[in-house]
Amino acid sequence: MIHNSIVSREGTAADLFIQHISQGSYAFSCWDDYVDSFPVPLLLCDHTLTISHANEAFLSFSGFQKETMEGMHFRNLTISLISGESVWDAALSGKMTSGIAEIVFPENAGFYEVRALPTVPEGASLPVMLVFFIKPDNPPEFHSYDKIRNSLSESCEILAEMDGTILSMSSGSSIPLPADIILNNNILKWDVLTENPAIQEVKNHPGTEIRFVHENILLEVSHLITVRVCSVVILKRSVLFLTVTELIPPVNEQKPITPDNSALSSSLEQLATEITEGNFSHRLEIELWPEDLHPGIQAINNAMERIEKQFCALTDGISQMNSGWIPLSIPAPAEGPFTGIINNLNGALDSLQLMVATVESFTMSVMEGNLTMKGDTSGLSGYYHAMIAGMNQMLVKLNTPLLEMKRVAKSFAGCEFSSRMDEKIAYPGDFASMRESMDAIGIWCSAVVGEIDRVSSRYSSGDFTAKMNSKLEVTGDFTTIRNSLDNIGIQISDSITVLRNAADVLTIEADGIKREIAAVSGQAETLACYTGAVSDRAVSVQEEVRQMVVSADTAMQALCGMNEKVQEVACTSARTHEMSSQGVILATQSREGIDAISEAAGSVDNGISRIHEELISIEKIIKVVTDIANQTNLLAINAAIEAAHAGSYGKGFAVVASEVKNLAVQSKESTTSISQTLDALHDAFREVRDKVSQVQGEIESRSYAICEMVHLFEKMAGEIEVIATMSRETGVLSQEQENRIADLNQRARTIGELMVETARDAGASAEACASSCRSIEQISGHIETVARYAGEIHGGISGFTV
Structure with a gap:
């Protein structure tokens, strides 16, 4: 609450400033010149109550340096709450608070109204705290050291701290204080006190006092000075105060006759000794004294009885507290000198019990993992209140980074390794x-996963030269993953290189075979042409022989014509013999071409065998890669199990293990795809091998046919040679035609039959050439198929980078 009874210029200025911020008419975003020049002492703290700025008014009245204030925590300021609510209450509740507090700064001390305003600057997410220190303008009900001094005793002249610092002094004090004491503002530097050894005893025993007489020789005046230590509730501490009484000498210096009470004095001294030693059970024997002293002695014994009971109650309660137990309360047997102490101690026990209950609740909540709980400070004050408020602040400081760690760990679990702590x-x-x-886990995991993704992406695009960056340091199972990925690229690159070389060899061999087939095909066509010409010549010869047989009966009359015909037959036979010889040569060349084709087909078959062996090697590599992927998958599962054992701190590693497992599955799928491609290549090469085998069978068949054709040409050449010889003999024996006409007719028939066989052999040779051409065309088609498969193989592996 705000103390409305305190009306001051500073309070009015603070009210207007707070009102402007609350209503939004002043948009507070950061420390600016207006706040720095504000007339009321003002501090700016962050959400942890660490001081970030102090305005000029605060630095002027407190005596602190600006460099000292920045970074100082608010708890390090000497501020004691007297009434109302503290700055810690504002930090916990998030609402404005106001309270009266005693402050002690290097150059100022006293009672001030302290107002705390939590607010969130524009553009920020965390709140800040504005703390105002308001000095009243002589309020009648406001606390002051003068009021405290007057409340202690009407004759109290000086109020001071236990270290001698003067808090208040009567303006009409008759104590002859030296000027340097007033200048230094410390009463304990007065020689009158420092030379008195009893002053230390007083400071060490609160509630006691000493008296001594100070004689002023110059003024011939004596003063009775009393120094007492008193515990002031409002200040929550003990202070010194001095009273001064002027001693007036009596008119008659004659001393009155006093009775002898030495025995009573001895008994009282013994009683005082027992009390000093803590023995409150000692009593004065009333029957030993005159009756006129009995009431006083009885009163002393009754007082001792009450004191003993109260002292025993205090002793029992303090013993329990000393043993670690906090009693519910300390009973007060009767009214006595310790009644106030017992009541105050009971109040302290209530606060302790409340604080212990709050601490136990804190402890149980923290053990259960609940750091959002806040302790109730409504029933506490002073240091108890500050302790619980400090524990609340401690939990806030613990919970904030833990919540941030939970957020980052959740991001890691979602594979967002770019997340960082705020x-x-x-x-x-x-x-x-x-x-x-x-942050290091996120950076390292991002680097490793990114590098694995980069290498895998290049593998999927066909670039098997990719390697993981050697500068990236990996440990544990990630080393195995890196080695496996690098080995996959190396082995597949080697296999693809071998496969590419084999495909190039196959393409070269196919091109050579096509050239040989083209040459053989041309030769076969030429041979077919020659064979057709031989067949036509044979038909012509057959017709000529038939005509010769028809005209055999008239040979005698047409001898000259017969000689010409014989010459024509001889020429035709010579030309036929020449064509048959050329046919033998062409047939021999065709056989050699067929042998070359057969040899080239054998080379193709050998190349296909080598490619088949390389494909088998690639299948072995793929099997090794598959085994590595399975092993990587098992390692990822084991890593996930270990991360689960690690709890919430292992969630990031569980995500990495999951990513590794996915990469292993992808690698296995890639190897499966490659295996399917290799199976297709196996099928293609088997089909090529079958086609090559068919080509070789056709080549062997056609080679045999060409051999037969060569034999036919050789036989036909021999027969034509016989015809030529017979024609020559016919020319020589033309003079004997008359005698040998019958023999010539017979020979003409024989020649006709030979021509029929020659025409038939020439037709068979033409059919063999045509069949060879068709076989060569089929061989050319098969070779085209082989070349197409080789091109497909070469095109399939051309996309890989090795």
Whole structure:
């Protein structure tokens, strides 16, 4: 609440400033010149109550340096709450608070109204705290050291701290204080006090006092000075105060006759000794004294009885507290000198019990993992209140980085390794190293997964030269993954290189075979032409022989014509013999071409065998890669199990293990795809081998036919040679035609029959040539198929980079 009874110029200025911020008429975003020049002392703290700025008014009245204030925590300021609510209440509740507090700064001390305003600057997410220190303008009900001094005793002249610092002094004090004491503002530097040894005893025993007489020789005046230590509730501490009484000498210096009470004095001294030693059971024997002293002695014994009971109650309660147990309360047997102490101690026990209950609740919540719980400070004050408020602040400081770590760990679990811890959050103690560890995990995992993704992407695009970056340091199972990926690229590159070389060899061999087939095909066509010409010549010869047989009866009359015909037959036989010889040569060349084709087909078959062996080697490599992928999958499963054992801190590694497992599955799928491609290549090469085998069978068949054709040409050449010889003999024996006409007729028939056989052999030779051409065309088609498969193989592997 705001203390409305305190009306001051500073309070009015603070009210207007707070009103402007609350209503939004002043948009507070950061520390600016207006706030720095604000007339009311003002501090700006962050959400952890660490001081970030102090305005000029605060630095002027407090005596602190600007460099000292920045980075100082608010708890390090000497501020004691008297009434109302503290700055810690504002930090916990998020609402404006106001309270009266005693402050002690290097150059100022006293009672001030302290107002705390939590607010969130524009553009920021975390709140800040504005703390105002308002000095009243002589309020009648406001606390002051003068009021405290007057409340202690009407004759109290000086109020001071236990270290001698003067808090209040009567303006009409008759104590002859030296000027340097007033200048230094410390009463304990007065020689009158420092030379009195009893002053230390007083400071060490609160509630006691000493008295001594100070004689002023110059003024011939004596003063009775009393120094007492008193515990002031409002200040929550003990202070010194001095009273001064002027001693007036009596008119008659004659001393009155006093009775002898030495025995009573001795008994009282013994009683005082027992009390000093803590023995409150000692009593004065009333029957030993005159009756006029009995009431006083009885009163002393009754007082001792009450004191003993109260002292025993206090002793029992303090013993329990000393043993670690906090009693519910300390009973007060009767009214006595310790009644106030017992009541105050009971109030302290209530606060302790409330604080212990709050701490136990804190402890149970923290053990259960609940760091959002806040302790109730409504029934506490002073240091108890500050302790619970500090524990609340401690939990806030612990919970904030833990929530941030939970957020980052959740991002890691979702494969978002780019997530980082918020740098705007304070990370006290070991949380700073935990923050660095979390960020390092994210950076390292991002680098490893990114590198694996880069290499896998290049593999999927056909570039098997990719390797993981050697500068990236990996450990554990990631080393196996890196080695496996690198070995996959190396082995597949080697296999593809071998396959590419084999495909190039197959293409070259196919081109050679096509050239040989083209040459053989041309020769076969030429041979077919010659064979057709031989067949036509044979038909012509057959017709000529038939005509010769028809005209045999008239040979005698047409001897000259017969000689010409014989010459024509001889020429025709010579030309036929020449054509038959040329046919033998062409048939021999065709056989040699067929042999070359057969030899080339054998080379193709050998190349296909080598390619088949390389494909088998690639299948072995693919099997090894598949085994590596399966092993990587098992390693990823084991890593996921270990990460599950590690709990929430292992979620990031569980995600990495999952990614590794996915990569292993992808690698296995890739090897499966490659295996299917290799199976297709196996089928294609088997089909090529079958076609080559068919080509070889056709080549062998046609080679045999060409051999037969060569034999026919050789036989036909011999027969034509016989015809030529017979024609020559016919020319020689033309003079004997008359005698040998019958023999010539017979020979003409024989020649006709030979021509029929020659025409038939020439037709068979033409059919063999045509069949060879068709076989060569089929061989050419098969070779085209082989070349097409070789081109497909070469095109399939051309997309790979090795």
